[in-house]
Structure formats: structure tokens, C-alpha cells
Amino acid sequence: MSDCIFCKIQLGQIPAKKIAESELAFAIADISPQAPVHALVIPKKHVASLNEMGAEDRETILPDLFALADRIATEKGIRAQGYRTVINNQLDAGQTVFHLHLHVLGGAKLKGGFGA
């Protein structure tokens, strides 16, 4: 999608620190990290949010995102100690970039606080 930050990053039109890649996804370091490790795992296909996922994407892309998150956690040495995965879906959840992405946060004891 031409006006999407993450599509532009994928195409190399906006710089970002690439961390890892799989068949269906790539991962970058978040520009404003909320933890010592804060990766964004992003499907290569432009899907705006969870709400726009079709059944097939749900069965292929979502497992790929979590598999890549597992690999990143291993490579960053945070897997055993633990990490948090978050997908913000739509405005009430705080989604600001409308290209689906999985946050992977770790490397420290994370604060709680999910609800309203």
C-alpha cells in the first residue's frame, strides 16, 4: 500500500533496523522502544488490522508472526526469562499504524496494565 509506513520500510523507502525475516513476515526494531527489546513483527502483505484479516490470512500469517517472534526471542536471549506479545487492534486499543504488527517486548521485568 503506497501510503503505509511499514510497506515503505519493507520496500526500503524508509530506513529501519531489520532484525529478522521469515517467508511471510519481517521484523524491525521499534523506533520508540518501550523495553530493552522491542521488535515489531510485520506481515509482508499489507493487512490493515486484525479486523481486515480473512480466514486464510488468519491461518497462515498469524502463526508465522508468532514463529518469528519465538525466533527473535531466542536470538535476543529473552525467551527463557519471558517476553510479551501485543497486537493493538483499532483505536480503543491504541493502534496507530494501520498495517498489522505484533509487538515483542522483553529484556526486563515488564510493567502490568492492560485495561481501561
Ligand code: 5GP
Ligand atoms: P501501534 O501503536 O500501532 O500498536 O504501534 C505502532 C508502533 O510503530 C509504535 O510502537 C511506534 O513506535 C512504531 N513506529 C511508528 N513509526 C515507526 C517507524 O517509522 N519506524 C519504526 N521502526 N517504528 C515505528
Ligand code: ZN
Ligand atoms: Zn502496509
